[in-house]
Amino acid sequence: MQIKLYTPFDKGSQLEKEQIVDFLFEHLQQYGDPREHILKAVDYALKENVSYGGYVVCGRENGKIIGAVVVNRTGMGGYIPENILVYIAVHESTRGKGYGKKLMQKALEIAEGDVALHVEPDNPARYLYEKIGFTSKYLEMRYKKGETATTAAEKENTVANPNK
Numbered sequence: 001m002q003i004k005l006y007t008p009f010d011k012g013s014q015l016e017k018e019q020i021v022d023f024l025f026e027h028l029q030q031y032g033d034p035r036e037h038i039l040k041a042v043d044y045a046l047k048e049n050v051s052y053g054g055y056v057v058c059g060r061e062n063g064k065i066i067g068a069v070v071v072n073r074t075g076m077g078g079y080i081p082e083n084i085l086v087y088i089a090v091h092e093s094t095r096g097k098g099y100g101k102k103l104m105q106k107a108l109e110i111a112e113g114d115v116a117l118h119v120e121p122d123n124p125a126r127y128l129y130e131k132i133g134f135t136s137k138y139l140e141m142r143y144k145k146g147e148t149a150t151t152a153a154e155k156e157n158t159v160a161n162p163n164k
Contacts, residue, residue, distance in 0.1 A: 001066060001099055003106055006056040008047035017042060020058055023065040027089040031123055041086045044072050054083070057107045059090075059099055066091045067099045069107040071115070082113025088125070100125070104132055 006012045006020075021042055025035045032038070045054030052075035059067040067090035071083050085107060090100045108115060118140060119126045 001059045001061055001102065003103070004058050004060065005106075005110065006046060006058065008045075008053045011046045011048075016058075017046070019065060020056060020068050023068055023091075024070070024087050024089050027091055028087060031120055031125075032087075032089075038070075038087060041070050041072060045070055045086075055107075055110060057103050057110070059103050061094075064091075066094045067103045069103050071107050071111065073112075077113050081116040083111045083115040085115055085117040088117075100128055101132070104128065108132070 004012070006016070011017070021035060021039050024038045025032060028038075042056060043049055044051040045056055047053045052073035054070070054072040056071075057069040058065060068087070069085065070087040071085050073083055074080060076082070085104075088100065088104060088107075090103070117129065117134065119129060
């Protein structure tokens with residue numbers, strides 16, 4: 001696997017960026033986000049807009065993307081981690097071969113400061129993160145502006161108990 005690093009100083013071509021976004025959109029599967037959110041995170045990392053920047057680590061074999069990682073700098077070191085790993089995915093056909101671990105290790109090696117990430121409790125990648133050394137320090141809670149407590153609780157109950 002050949003690894004290429006994209007930064008605000010070496011952004012690569014527009015085509016490469018689109019390929020990375022398309023790859024992540026397809027291979028994040030049920031843990032993914034809309035394409036425009038992935039593009040926003042990549043643009044943030046490459047400082048296409050006003051941001052603290054970050055970087056993208058991309059693995060290729062025979063010219064085809066087999067894995068990608070997006071890390072954004074938070075600009076908030078000291079009270080939250082300096083970096084957030086926003087996305088990581090490997091091609092379905094290459095899972096279990098260590099490519100995700102290699103890409104993650106490269107992303108962590110490059111990071112200046114601590115790195116946080118969010119992972120769904122049922123995501124199998126969680127075990128990779130734990131093996132690498134990530135720990136669960138907090139339970140994340142979110143407030144959706146404009147949503148009532150009753151509506152949020154009903155949604156959560158539906159997700160937790162789909163047969164209801």
